[in-house]
Amino acid sequence: MKRFLFYLSFFFFFFQAARAQEPSALLSGHVKDKNGRPIAQAGIYVKYTKFDTITSEDGSYFLHLYPGDYEITCSALGYETQSIKIHVGKGKQQNLSFTLKPDARMALNEVEVIGKSAIKEVRETPYNVVALDAKSLYNSTLDLGHMLDRASGVKIRETGGTGSNMSVFLNGFTGRHVKLFMDGVPMEGFGSAFQLNNIPVNIADRIEVYKGVVPIEFGADAMGGVINIVTNQSANSYLDASYSYGSFNTHKSNISLGHTTPKGLTFQLNAFQNYSDNDYRVFTTVQYPNGNQEDQWVRRFHDTYHNETIMAKIGFVKKPWADRLLLGLTLGQEHADIQHANIMKIVYGQKERRASTILPSLTYEKKDLFVDGLNLRLTANYNSNYNRNIDTAARQYNWLGNSWAKSSKGESGVHTLGEFRNKNASATANLSYRINEMHSFSVSDVIAGYKRQNTDEVAILDPISAADTIKRENRKNIFGASYRFSYKRRWVTSVFMKHYTQNITGPVDTSRTSGTFSYARFDKAYHTTGYGIASTYFLHKHLQLKVSWEKAYRLPTENELFGDGVLETGNASLRAENSYNYNLGLTFNKQLTSDHNLYVDVAGYYRDINDYIRRLIDQRLGGAAYSNHGKVRNVGVDTELRYYYRDIFSLGGNVTYQNMRNKEQLVSENSTQLSNVYDDRVPNVPYFFGNADAAYFIRDFCGKGNVLSLGYSLNFIGQFYLHWESQGDRNTKLELPQQLSHDFNMSYMMKNGRYNIAFEARNFTNEMLYDNYSLQKPGRSFALKLRYFLVKRH
Structure with missing residues (x-):
């Protein structure tokens, strides 16, 4: 404080x-x-x-x-x-x-443009980073998560349809290994009412995906990488409003508007909502009261989701005392029925969660502060999340919607109203000084605090949940410093260090020593230092080589330490992960002729991880817990290829292959017994996946300034095991089969994009698609979107 x-x-x-x-x-x-x-x-x-x-x-x-x-x-x-x-x-x-x-x-046939787009500037940094342009997807119904699914090396993991739990899988890392930022501000404390699964793509200008080694400016303890969502920061006056309706009674609407006066006063507003019954059909096991079971097609009956969010910012831009000064306020709420646990066979009929978010924020930016080359950026936010998880029914349900009485209350085995508040605060300071065109220095400091307060009297009286009476706090500070050398913009190298500090207070399970359900308060302070280097060299003005290395640390997050109050149990004694990250990349980007452009990117990586934090699923109750596994090694490669023919046609795709294996030779750190899963692939991790897309544009279609666009995309995931591949025989091994799905989209833009209508068909061949532990995702679905856009450029 x-x-x-x-x-x-x-x-x-x-x-x-x-x-x-x-x-x-x-x-x-x-x-x-x-x-x-x-x-x-x-x-x-x-x-x-x-x-x-x-x-x-x-x-x-x-x-x-x-x-x-x-x-x-x-x-x-x-x-x-x-x-x-x-x-x-x-x-x-x-x-x-x-x-x-x-x-x-x-x-001349070729013109070199000195001014570069923001996306090209990001791509040419020494870090292994890709950038996605969100503006080209504004006519789609995608949320930010499904937009990210198109990036090389990225795969989105989700538990179902609209509003379902979503995590980012990047270069072998998933969940909390990958840190999310919005305009450089960490999203860890934003709450479930404001996450990738419900934020529309129209809010973003672009998304930057840093793989492995991360710049100090983010102040991130990320080993998998960082995803930075850059919102619209234009000084133009604009209005962007849309509404869409789709399968499973899905409604999505969004309105964005902004205005900047000649004196620099600016205002921005984003408001959006999502609603869906999520009543798609699934093929699963139906259990009966007499103990019999049968596999059949059923329709989901308890999975309604809706959320509403408002984001507002007001301040000044391009003033002598501030390039940007913005005060912001985000208000969000969500309601979600919970249909099943982390495995499909455990189904619920009355369990649900509710959440709300209040998030004030501050952003200040000033270039050439006092002297040329001295730049300052400050951000701060405070977030209060209210969460309520309701599980009080003394009933057991099956997939037909039938239920029968249980001897105890709570469908998941614990009777709870699960009411608690999460309070998060963070502040970031970035200061950089450019001495000249060759030398510059930067320092960064990020402080963050988390506190959970439980108000569920039912849970507090339950001896199994008595841990809720123990204080939960997590405080961390990450300080970074870097030196950057640039030689004629052809060779750029950054050397950096990061110092990590974390203080944890929370409950630990002492049942093993006491023989009964009991918990004790656990306090831990941790600090360490990481370091690294990132370098890029242009072999030719169209051919770029990138090399980076880092000794990185990843501190346990709030969910891993304290659980989520719904389906996850925390572990306050978790140790920080550490890893040696190596990256090697080669990029070719050239306008071949006046009509043809080609972009090729190949990136290889090596990760040597210790104290790897793994998410474990309870097959009996369907809950999840976290544990330090030990050593894991991952070697992989990402490849992306894109071709553009004028402004008429584009074709591209990417493929990722990785080999993430268990390198822990012993069963546990306190055992001398050799592990029978040594050198197995880490389970529930896809290792071969990719996607491809094509788009065709017909200009001046039925009127000057009108554009008809047709698009197709393909998504592929190879087969992978849900559990250790050495355990069980061929007939009992659980695996996800190879999955291949196809999407089609069509949009018509009129009056230079002022009026827009779009149609989408996702998974139009109706393939059976699965994710985490065989959780089935929606089949064929359709959506229609109407959008109005008006801009006045300043």
């Missing part, structure tokens, strides 16, 4: 010091070609200053300046750059317009 207050004091000091003087003059004008036609997206730059803007659709621009003498430069792709010197008087509005001539160099 002291550090948190220090960051706030630090921020307000700079806020007051930097806002002492504001621009008091306005420069405006138009940019046109020699025929008088307006040029949109032309850049207006004030030489030797940080002031810049771009022209709107009608070629106009506005620029606030201090009084003085300036040289104004205007540039646009395909035109010659023009510079004009001008004197700007105090309190005056002056006009300065440009007429640009065509650039004769555009007659």
Whole structure:
């Protein structure tokens, strides 16, 4: 808390010091070609200053300046750059317009564009990272999780349909091994009402996927990698509203709007909701009261899900004292029926969960703070989650919806109202200084705190759940420092270190020593240091080599330490994982001719992990628990290939193969007995998967500015075992068979994208698809989406 207050004091000091003087003059004008036609997206730059803007659709621009003498430069792709010197008087509005001539160099077959997109800038860093453009998917009904499923090396694991539990599988790591961020802010404490499974893709501008080695700016204790969701940070005024209806009575709606005034006051609002009955058919085992059982097709009957969320931000952009200052508030709620446990044969008829989230946030960014090259970024958020897990019925259900009386209350074996509050707070400070074009330094510090308060009197009186009376707290701090060397932007190397500190208070099960259900308070303090290096070298301007290595640590998360209050049991005595991560990548990206573009990316990785935290499933009750397994080794490769023909056709795909094996020779750390599963693949982990997609665009279809697009995607997962492959004979081994599914989408954009209608058919061949421990996912489904989009560029 002291550090948190220090960051706030630090921020307000700079806020007051930097806002002492504001621009008091306005420069405006138009940019046109020699025929008088307006040029949109032309850049207006004030030489030797940080002031810049771009022209709107009608070629106009506005620029606030201090009084003085300036040289104004205007540039646009395909035109010659023009510079004009001008004197700007105090309190005056002056006009300065440009007429640009065509650039004769555009007659060449290839033009090198100096300004790069944000996605290309990310790809060219020394880290093994891929970036997905969300804007191309705005007409789809995808959530952020299913968008991520298209990235190389990424596979989304989910337990069912809309709103089901979802985790990211990346380079052999899943769940908490992969850290999620939104605009650089950790999402660990955001709560279940605001997660990948319910956030629409329209909120994101792009998604960055860092594999293995992670920059210090995130302050992440991630071994699998980091996923950063970058939201729309444009200063444009816009409105984006959509509604979709699909199979299983699924309704999704979203509205996003933003406005920025000429003086830099900005406002953004995102509101969305999801609803589904999730009553798709599944093939599973039906149990009867007399003990008989039968495999048959049934329809899910207790899996309704809905959530509602509002995100609002207000603040200032492009001011002398702040590039961005935003105050935000996120409000979310969800309600979910729970149909089954972690295995399909255990079915529920009345169990449910409810959750709500209140999350205020603060973001401050300032480049060239006091001196050129000194950049500061501060973020802070506080989240209060309310959770209620209801399991009070003294009934047992089967998949036909029939039920019969039980001798005890609670379908899962424990009678609970499961009411508790999670409180999370985090603050991040990033400070970087660029000495010159070759040398720069960065430091980062992230502090985070978690506390759970249980208010379920029923659980507290139950001796099995008496652990709920014990305080649960998790506090951690991650400090990082790095040095970056860049030689003519052709060779870039970063050397870094990270220091990890964690303090844990929680319950541990002492039943083994006492012989009865009992728990004791457990306190632990942990600290260690990691380090690494990442380097990239351009063998050719189209061919990039990447190499990185890190000694990484991953601290146990709240769910692993304390459980989720529904289907997972915590383990407060878990040790931090540690790993040596090696990455090697090669990227080829070239415009072959004026019509053809090719992108190829190949990345290999090696992970040597100790104290690997594994999620274990109770086959009798269907619950889950966590344990330090021991040593695990993973070797793998990701390959992505993409081809573009003008703006008419695109084709691409990616394939991942990995070999994640158990390298723990003994049964346990306290045993001398050799393990019979040594060198087995880690169970319930897919090792061969990929996807492919194609899109075809018909321009000016039934009207100028209208576009009809047709898309197809294929998803593939190879066969893998659910349990250790050395255990059991061929007839008793549980495995997930090879899975292959197909999706189709079609959209029609009218009036340059203002009006949109889209149709989707997912898994249109109606394949039987499964995930974690044979949990069946929906079959064939259809959806129709209507979308309206309006933007005014500033």
